[in-house]
Amino acid sequence: MPGLLGKKIGMTSIFSAEGKNVPCTVIEAGPCVVTQIKTKEKDGYNAVQIAFDDKREKNSTKPMVGHFKKANTAPKRKVAEFRGVFDHLKLGDILNVGEVLKNDRWIDVTGTTKGKGFQGVVKRHGFRGVGDSTHGQHNRLRAPGSLGASSYPSRVFKGMRMAGQMGGDRVKVINIAIVKLIPEKNILIVKGSVPGSNGSYLIINK
Amino acid sequence: MNDLMKAVAQEYAARQDFPKFGAGDTITVTYKIKEGTKERLQSFRGVVLQRKGGGINETFTIRKMSGNIGVERIIPIESPFIEKIEVNKYGKVRRARIFYLRKLTGKKARIKEKRF
Numbered sequence: 001m002p003g004l005l006g007k008k009i010g011m012t013s014i015f016s017a018e019g020k021n022v023p024c025t026v027i028e029a030g031p032c033v034v035t036q037i038k039t040k041e042k043d044g045y046n047a048v049q050i051a052f053d054d055k056r057e058k059n060s061t062k063p064m065v066g067h068f069k070k071a072n073t074a075p076k077r078k079v080a081e082f083r084g085v086f087d088h089l090k091l092g093d094i095l096n097v098g099e100v101l102k103n104d105r106w107i108d109v110t111g112t113t114k115g116k117g118f119q120g121v122v123k124r125h126g127f128r129g130v131g132d133s134t135h136g137q138h139n140r141l142r143a144p145g146s147l148g149a150s151s152y153p154s155r156v157f158k159g160m161r162m163a164g165q166m167g168g169d170r171v172k173v174i175n176i177a178i179v180k181l182i183p184e185k186n187i188l189i190v191k192g193s194v195p196g197s198n199g200s201y202l203i204i205n206k
Numbered sequence: 207m208n209d210l211m212k213a214v215a216q217e218y219a220a221r222q223d224f225p226k227f228g229a230g231d232t233i234t235v236t237y238k239i240k241e242g243t244k245e246r247l248q249s250f251r252g253v254v255l256q257r258k259g260g261g262i263n264e265t266f267t268i269r270k271m272s273g274n275i276g277v278e279r280i281i282p283i284e285s286p287f288i289e290k291i292e293v294n295k296y297g298k299v300r301r302a303r304i305f306y307l308r309k310l311t312g313k314k315a316r317i318k319e320k321r322f
Contacts (some may be wrong), residue, residue, distance in 0.1 A: 012262060
């Protein structure tokens with residue numbers, strides 16, 4: 001079985017059997033439709049493409065409508081590919097969270113983190129800033145300090161941590177525990193947090 | 207709240223029915239304490255300062271004066287360690303969160319009882 005596509009719903013906390021209060025994320029996982037099966041002969045590699053979350057035909061481009069029609073399904077918002085050979089899957093098959101994750105206890109979740117905009121080094125890289133607002137400092141409390149030596153090497157090394165865009169990255173969280181599945185409602189509850197804001201799309205890998 | 211969040215809340219919801227209480231009420235909470243392998247009961251009687259959160263994340267804050275020192279506990283209402291909750295007195299207060307009580311002592315810290 002390949003993975004699934006899902007949507008982050010929000011976080012909550014649940015008391016476990018031992019009485020511990022466990023922070024959890026609620027994910028709407030699937031149902032996903034198989035929309036394309038890629039083969040080595042035809043596409044150069046083996047993969048299965050799945051799609052999730054209906055949208056109206058009015059809001060879809062004609063090429064996309066045609067693509068989804070081949071799988072006999074309504075247009076979807078999110079499409080993803082899983083590499084590998086999945087012989088038991090046919091075009092138009094529906095994947096449900098209850099079947100796909102039936103025997104799994106741990107999953108990997110990929111998402112896009114919340115965008116933080118252009119941030120300085122203190123927030124972005126955890127620099128400590130200048131600890132003092134006195135002793136001659138007046139405008140460099142959160143400055144990065146030295147970027148390196150002077151005449152040798154006469155340049156700033158690549159990868160030097162500086163201010164810049166923070167967040168909005170694709171991040172994969174590996175080995176998060178499944179707390180519960182509610183297959184009738186396509187709900188997947190995992191322990192801890194996953195990247196992104198509520199309502200953002202997630203790729204669930206096994 | 208999202209429908210799916212509600213479904214999750216339902217799945218884990220209310221295992222017991224506690225009496226209705228809110229800010230200003232005096233209640234006694236009896237809860238289990240684990241000491242190593244042994245379990246025993248302890249009760250905490252005080253004034254409810256607030257109820258906060260919704261669904262399975264709802265908590266309440268309860269305050270008592272232990273000698274001269276104010277002691278507050280925040281307890282999740284879905285906590286499996288709560289044995290029972292008793293309402294001793296319904297208080298008459300005008301707001302949902304009565305943090306002003308923290309600054310008051312002695313006669314000023316009294317709350318009028320609600321008459322039905």
